[in-house]
Amino acid sequence: MKERTLFGGVVAFLFVVGALPLLMMLFGSLYDNGRFTLTAYKVLFTNTALLESLKNSFLLALTVATASTSVGIGLGILLGKSDLRFAKFFTLMLVIPLVIPPYILAFSWADLFGEWFFGFWGVVFVLFTVYLPIAILVTMLYLRQIDPHLEEAALQMSSWKKVLWLVTLPLIRPAIVFAFLLVFILAFGEFSVANFLRYPVFSTQSFVYFSAFYDFRAATAAALPIVAVVAMVFWMQRFLAETKMHFIPASLMQKIRLLKWRLPLFLFVLLIVMLFVITPLSMLVFKTNSMESFLEAGEKALDPLGRSLLFAMLGATLLSVFGFLSAYIIHKRLFRWYRWLDGSILLLFALPASLFGIALILFWNRPYTNFIYATPLILLIGYLGKYLALTTKITETKLVQIPQNLMDAAALSGASWYHTLWYIILPLSKEVLLVGWVVGFIFSLRENTMTMLLYPPGSDTLPVYIFTQMANGKASLIAALCLIMITATLLPLLFLWLYNTARRRDA
Amino acid sequence: MKRVILLCTVLMITACSSQKEQQSVTVYVSEDQVFSEPILKDFEKETGIKVNALYDTEESKSTGVMNRLIAEKNNPRADVYWANEPVRAEVLRQKGILIPYLSPNAKGIPEVFIQKAHYWTGFSARVRLLLVGEGVKHKPDSILAYTAKAYKDRAVIANPLFGTTTTHIAALFTLWGDTKVKTFLEALKQNGTAISTSNGESADFVAKGRYAFALVDSDDAVSRVHQKKPVSIVYPDQKKGEPGVFVVPNAVMMIKGAPNPKAAQKLIDYLLSRETEQKLAFADCAQIPLHSGVKMPQDIKPIDQIKVMQVDYEQVAQKLVEIQPYLKSWLEQ
Known part of the structure; x- marks a missing residue:
């Protein structure tokens, strides 16, 4: 089979999975009883509550993105470029709020602070702790791209303080821009925290228009500004932050020696970890308050947890496979329009999950596609469309590092594209595929909004089960269920960390 | 690799097959x-x-x-x-x-x-009850208390666009007619009644003493009583000539x-x-x-000890669809 034929098939499949349902929904919103009309879009200009929520979303996203990026860059430099004690452990701890469902954190913080936590600043605080790891990780990633000789030369003339300000920070400017925009988009489309803490935002509107009024045309129209914001942000990012990643080994990086600041900064980071990670988790343990609650939660969670793990494993496998294939197409620029594929994948990631869920219902809910709509396959398709960007981008970071001369040598030896892919690229990408699998697993496992709309009867997942229990369920039981959910989410992360540690030790 | 693919295929078939x-x-x-x-x-x-x-x-x-x-x-x-x-x-x-x-x-x-x-x-x-704070001297006994001066800025009601509050208002429309209900709703607003996101939130507000009373569902009211919050329950509109409780x-x-x-x-x-x-x-x-x-x-209370609002749910449903635009505009005013 020809390379372009196979990968053309992959692109066609991804088009059906992701873009086609959205295009059909957009098309449907323009027609009413077979007539072209823009009446659904009037809602964007006439509904004052909707316009107010749009303003709220902008303000929220801007505040969260500014706070997360400012603090995240500082912490990223501290954790990724200094001789701070237990930096890796701290990094792992700070990632925890990102991988657990955000509404669990909102539930925990609201329980601690009470009524006054509800509203704008409560949402800002929770989302700040959730998205802070993004800014930290992106900064750490870009720090590993800096040529150590540049900093070395600057250090001959100046102190670290000036080198950081005049050399390091300008060199990681793409990281700053990328982290800011990514957090902005995610905060703009966030649904569960704002909903739980009763702050009216724009993304809840599309959910309400569909769920409460069954008006999918208005739901599509209500989501249009989000699509516009996402498209604008990615367009900006393309110009500001498009760089090829070439990482240097961590051992060659110029490390900042903290000297007398080592202990105070260690205590500072410890305090942040205690505040942002340990406190909400402790609140859940405290709230659970008895072994009976745990046992009851364990019994109730057994079936939904089993399904969650199974769906997440299958979702992660699909995400790894298609993430690799998409990254290969984009990296090798197999088609002229590869940028469309790249853009579509990123757009799907940034779109509110509720909107994508609605599009999938409208597209697959037909008698002849019941084998998808009426089974968990609909969830797997949802996970694939929504999170493909994550595994694609993770795989791309590895593909750009594989030397071209390896491929050239293989070609000269008579290897076909298939043999090169199977025997050279795939084995070299093994580790990154594992990382992608774990990321795909975590995000599939924690997904809630889309699953709530799509799950077939009798197939609810644990996040959905917790969400439905939140209406009049016992607080101790909900807290225990949240702890089970967190444990299930963190276990693969822990395995990955142990695997990496063991591998480094062997090396 | 082949084994992994085989395992995944088996898992996927297992996950997606129905138990016939x-x-x-x-x-x-x-x-x-x-x-x-x-x-x-x-x-x-x-x-x-x-x-x-x-x-x-x-x-x-x-x-x-x-x-x-x-x-x-x-x-x-x-x-x-x-x-x-x-x-x-x-x-x-x-x-x-x-x-x-x-x-x-x-x-x-x-x-x-x-x-x-x-x-x-x-x-x-469920029945629609008034949940009243314990400190309230003159307890309201009718939903018309929402328009009484004694409760100006002291009452709360759930968003009438959603849930049982919408149904209750639609039922009033079928019982009282459009003019009377619209006048009631305007007066309710003029009286500074707060709008909450849900009946549960209304009940919490009353339990915390932020408002004197709220019209809520019986499950919201009973749960606050079970939690020993400083509240009491009033079955509204039970007197002769009054409409009774909406069930x-x-x-x-x-x-x-x-x-x-x-x-x-x-x-x-x-x-x-x-x-x-x-x-x-x-x-x-x-x-x-x-x-x-x-x-x-x-x-x-058992159902036979409550004066029940006599409505036709078919008419209520029709009215509910009809009044949605009015309720939206009322809310946004």
């Missing part, structure tokens, strides 16, 4: 999962019929599964719908999504709670084209039984049985 060997019934549920799930589990245990349930969430204003039923009209997946109020049932009936079924267990339920052509049957009801029963119905009609009938019979009503009365939701003589806790 066991009799099953698919039910969509708008009643809170915390109350409905134990009933459905008991049904599974007692009959051996597997229940595949799909539950609603507060976030979709408890209309998510109803809208899913509408979306699935030409491709029905559900056998039974357990609605937490009859207006949703009426909406589905008017859209041609239901088929009639009269359960033998409906005997003894007042006729007002059974659809005339047996498309749906009511059971275990919101659960409603159960069969879906047209249900894949498992026999199992669906068994589940409907089970939900309409006196035993189920007793279980729901003693659950935290404290729902009032519609069969007379069913055992119930002392902190709620």
Whole structure:
């Protein structure tokens, strides 16, 4: 089979999975009883509550993105470029709020602070702790791209303080821009925290228009500004932050020696970890308050947890496979329009999950596609469309590092594209595929909004089960269920960390 | 690698295959999962019929599964719908999504709670009560207290665009007529009444002393009393000439084209039984049985001791759709 034929098939499949349902929904919103009309879009200009929520979303996203990026860059430099004690452990701890469902954190913080936590600043605080790891990780990633000789030369003339300000920070400017925009988009489309803490935002509107009024045309129209914001942000990012990643080994990086600041900064980071990670988790343990609650939660969670793990494993496998294939197409620029594929994948990631869920219902809910709509396959398709960007981008970071001369040598030896892919690229990408699998697993496992709309009867997942229990369920039981959910989410992360540690030790 | 692919394929087939060997019934549920799930589990245990349930969430204003039923009209997946109020049932009936079924267990339920052509049957009801803070000197005894000067800026009501508050207002429209209700709503607004996101939030506000009273569902009110909050319950409009309490029963119905009609009938019979009503009365939701003589806790009144608002739920459903634009504009004013 020809390379372009196979990968053309992959692109066609991804088009059906992701873009086609959205295009059909957009098309449907323009027609009413077979007539072209823009009446659904009037809602964007006439509904004052909707316009107010749009303003709220902008303000929220801007505040969260500014706070997360400012603090995240500082912490990223501290954790990724200094001789701070237990930096890796701290990094792992700070990632925890990102991988657990955000509404669990909102539930925990609201329980601690009470009524006054509800509203704008409560949402800002929770989302700040959730998205802070993004800014930290992106900064750490870009720090590993800096040529150590540049900093070395600057250090001959100046102190670290000036080198950081005049050399390091300008060199990681793409990281700053990328982290800011990514957090902005995610905060703009966030649904569960704002909903739980009763702050009216724009993304809840599309959910309400569909769920409460069954008006999918208005739901599509209500989501249009989000699509516009996402498209604008990615367009900006393309110009500001498009760089090829070439990482240097961590051992060659110029490390900042903290000297007398080592202990105070260690205590500072410890305090942040205690505040942002340990406190909400402790609140859940405290709230659970008895072994009976745990046992009851364990019994109730057994079936939904089993399904969650199974769906997440299958979702992660699909995400790894298609993430690799998409990254290969984009990296090798197999088609002229590869940028469309790249853009579509990123757009799907940034779109509110509720909107994508609605599009999938409208597209697959037909008698002849019941084998998808009426089974968990609909969830797997949802996970694939929504999170493909994550595994694609993770795989791309590895593909750009594989030397071209390896491929050239293989070609000269008579290897076909298939043999090169199977025997050279795939084995070299093994580790990154594992990382992608774990990321795909975590995000599939924690997904809630889309699953709530799509799950077939009798197939609810644990996040959905917790969400439905939140209406009049016992607080101790909900807290225990949240702890089970967190444990299930963190276990693969822990395995990955142990695997990496063991591998480094062997090396 | 081949083994991994094989394993994944087997897992995917297992995950997506339906269990055809066991009799099953698919039910969509708008009643809170915390109350409905134990009933459905008991049904599974007692009959051996597997229940595949799909539950609603507060976030979709408890209309998510109803809208899913509408979306699935030409491709029905559900056998039974357990609605937490009859207006949703009426909406589905008017859209041609239901088929009639009269359960033998409906005997003894007042006729007002059974659809005339047996498309749906009511059971275990909530009633709309006033939850009043303990410190309030003159306790309100009518929903007209929302317009009284004594309660200016001191009352709260849930968003009338969603849930039982919408249904209650639609019921008032059918009872009082458009002019009187619109005047009432304008006066309510003029009197500085706060709008909360839900009945639960209204109940919390009163429990915390932020407002003097709120019109809420009986389950919200009873749960605050059980939590020993400083509140008391008032059954409003009980005097002669007053409309009475608005009753919101659960409603159960069969879906047209249900894949498992026999199992669906068994589940409907089970939900309409006196035993189920007793279980729901003693659950935290404290729902009032519609069969007379069913055992119930002392902190709620039996249905025959309450003056009930006499409404036609079919008319209420029609009115509800009609008044949506008015309510939206009223809210945004």
